[in-house]
Amino acid sequence: MNFDKYYPFKAVPLSYDIKALCPDISEYTLYFHHDKHYCGYVDKLNSLIEHSPLMQNIPLEGLAMTEDKDIRTNAGGIYNHELYFASLTPQYREPSAAMLGKMNASFGSAEEMMKKISGAAMGITGSGWVWLAEDRKGRLDILVTKDQDTIDLDKYTPLLNIDVWEHAYYLDRQNRRAEYIKSVMNIINWVGAENRSNFT
Ligand SMILES: [Fe+2]
CATH class of the missing domain: 3.55.40.20 (Iron/manganese superoxide dismutase, C-terminal domain)
Known part of the structure; x- marks a missing residue:
């Protein structure tokens, strides 16, 4: 997964069908979680730094660790959720x-x-x-x-x-x-x- 991303951030679609994790995680939960919560962080971070060339030159990972609470929260909301959705799979395999x-x-x-x-x-x-x-x-x-x-x-x-x-x-x-x-x-x-x- 490449987190070397800069403004403007774009929401990453799920790599599996919205129903694919049922019954462990329902379609309903996944829809709200991805399309509302996660996408909300993307929109919010873009609007927070749209007038800040300084912040626009910092990659997502850096923004997720910055001292500014609003920016850190929304950048973390993107970073953490992208990893979370990638941490799940409908094709489970035991660890190697x-x-x-x-x-x-x-x-x-x-x-x-x-x-x-x-x-x-x-x-x-x-x-x-x-x-x-x-x-x-x-x-x-x-x-x-x-x-x-x-x-x-x-x-x-x-x-x-x-x-x-x-x-x-x-x-x-x-x-x-x-x-x-x-x-x-x-x-x-x-x-x-x-x-x-x-x-x-
Ligand atoms: Fe979440």
């Missing part, structure tokens, strides 16, 4: 042997890693994100960010993320976040995660 090796080295086992990801997602108060990321030595880490904050992209390469805002699941699951997290695990795009790694 190489990826499993990385999970074992970092967490002891894939099961332990999944348990930690679920625990991190359940532990978020309010809105936020869980990330599986790789540090500069190739070690995997699980990180949490609040609101639309992105992880430190100078220190980590994000492999996948999970949106833990209520809008990601409320229409389907109401307040049953654990069900949503379990569903997401059924549709994680491990091939995409491995492709983002610098070490496999």
Whole structure:
């Protein structure tokens, strides 16, 4: 995935059919999530920086880590959601042997890693994100960010993320976040995660 993007930003269409993630994530949820929430961040960021040549010269990743809260929130809203939609797939495949090796080295086992990801997602108060990321030595880490904050992209390469805002699941699951997290695990795009790694 190429995040080396500059103003004006354009919404990226889903790479799968809007119904393709059913029953784990409904068409209704995906429509609002992609077409309303995500596209809303694209429009908002473009309007925030339309008169700022300085900001227009900063790539999306930089804007997602800037100090200006409004710009950071909306750039993060783009960056985080593009990774999230790419972190899901209707064609689930188990992690490769190489990826499993990385999970074992970092967490002891894939099961332990999944348990930690679920625990991190359940532990978020309010809105936020869980990330599986790789540090500069190739070690995997699980990180949490609040609101639309992105992880430190100078220190980590994000492999996948999970949106833990209520809008990601409320229409389907109401307040049953654990069900949503379990569903997401059924549709994680491990091939995409491995492709983002610098070490496999
Ligand atoms: Fe979201």
